[in-house]
Amino acid sequence: MPVQVIRRPRMKNIRVRVVPPRGDIVLSCPFGVRSYEWQAVLREAWPRLMAARNRILQDCGENISPAGGRCRLWGRSYELRVVFTERASLARCTEGHVLVAVPPGSGREQIEACLYDLYRRELNRALPGILPLCEKLTGLKAKEVRLKRMQTRWGSCNIRERRIWLSLNLAKKPPQCLQYVIIHELVHLLEKNHTPEFHALVAKFYPDWQQAEAWLRGEPYDAGKGK
Ligand SMILES: [Zn+2]
Structure with missing residues (x-):
């Protein structure tokens, strides 16, 4: 290598x-x-x-292929099963595995796109519970929270528009990471740059930030042990 x-x-x-x-x-x-x-x-x-x-x-989904593979959802690793069907594409997490149904002849990209639909649905399901909590903790409110595929960042904040963007990849991480990233982005509404004051505020609103950072970096998550 x-x-x-x-x-x-x-x-x-x-x-x-x-x-x-x-x-x-x-x-x-x-x-x-x-x-x-x-x-x-x-x-x-x-x-x-x-x-x-x-x-x-x-x-990163690099091991996904039409033959299957593994994928993550909310910090857990699942076997990915791919089935080919003429009906509409679909991905769902069921009975200990993630099932993706795609048209015959689909390659990795289509399978991944289908998985990202699942991630989007999962995040949209989680946000109504987590976002108000983050807003309450920080006393800060974004005008809008939107989701997109982002390869290099977990989130970003358009301060002028008070709009937060979250990476769809957050659905692969433990749910605590979603809360941590939202808090990070909300704090940008107060402090534009990653100054010591910025980090102090994030640590105040999310004391377990080091664990969240470690999970985001890829440290293994033990769902049974997780706080
Ligand atoms: Zn930042």
Whole structure:
């Protein structure tokens, strides 16, 4: 598996990470680090990296194919079953698996699009419960909350329009993440930038932010253990 090595002038340590959506392995290190040094770091981190990579591929739908695969919903991993039908496309979560029905000949993209319809429905179902809670916690209110496919961010806030955008990918994450991201975006209505004041406000309204961040990064979620 190829590893991208980036040299950075102002770095102190060797850092290695897995980059969504394709799970590329990227190692960054200061100039002057010998290859055997970064290779040793890589070797030690390898099992952890591969586990993280598997989760990322699953989160990003990279392992979906017409033969099936796995997908996530609200933090849990489900077997994805694909059936081909001439009737309308459909995706639903049922009896421990996610069923996707698509027209014969459909490829990964159609299956994924169908899954995103499910994510949109799930988020629309969850929002009426979670949004008022976030507004109550922060005392802030957006004019509008909208959903779309976003690959690199979980949410964004148009401050002038007081409009919050949420990524459909949030339906793959534990429900707490949805609450955390909404609070983050609401706080932008007070503070545009990610200043220390901004983070202090988010931490005040959502004290368990570190756990939510970890789940968003792809740390495994144990639904039984989750708070
Ligand atoms: Zn932000």
